[in-house]
Amino acid sequence: MYAFLTGPMFYLSLAVFVFGLLARMVLYIRGLDWKLDRVAYRAHPKAGFKGAIRSIFFWLVPFGTRGWRVQPFMTTVFFVFHAGVVIVPLFLLAHNLFLEETLGISFFTLPPVLADILSWGVIVSAVLLVLRRIALPEVRILTTGYDYLIIAISAAPFVTGLICRYGVGDYAFWLTTHIVVGELLLILAPFTKLSHMVLYFMSRGQIGMDFGIKRGGMTGKGMAW
Secondary structure (H helix, E strand, O other), X not given: OHHHHHOXXXXXXXXXXXXXXXXXXXXXXXXXXXXXXHHHHHHXXXXXXXXXXXXXXXXXXXXXXXHHHOOHHHHHHHHHHHHHHHHHHHHOHHHHHHHHHHOOOOOOXXXXXXXXXXXXXXXXXXXXXXXHHHHOHHHHOOOOHHHHHHHHHHHHHHHHXXXXXXXXXXXXXXXXXXXXXXXXXXXXXXXXXXXXXHHHHHHHHHHHHHHHHOOOOXXXXXXXX
């Protein structure tokens, strides 16, 4: 089972993840209305690119926008969750050893203590995100079981990873479970809300282009919109 999961199943999961997300990006671009969006973007690429980069950058910076600053607690939770979700899988020592063995690539590795802190940060943040959806009426009314499932799928690799890390229970069982839920996340990413890991940049970039060109960005420069 371990050989299958770390061999053919890993390559399949990675292929679905990479090509699936690329397809979502292409479909997003092709879905833009040429009369409302792409015609302006093509006519003013410099202003559009500048607006896109600005929008993406400031929304990636904690408290970099007013939207982040008005909810400081949830902004902190949001960034702790996403920082851990991105950093730990890429820079954990065990993962880098595996990547070196299977793909011939590796990144710098996190100190074990920092990896533990980030992993616990993901789990605690996931719990707080669930409580937020339960406690706040304006969020609860928009929440379905699907949203809880997405949070659970995102946090599961960290829960099982920490169980392996601390040697709780049957190590072989929890290691297998950790690999399964990690590969499940990769496979589901292009087909669920997890696709926001790339669509965030697409939608944020589009909004930035709109403001950089059509919504005041080119005021006084003959822009028709």
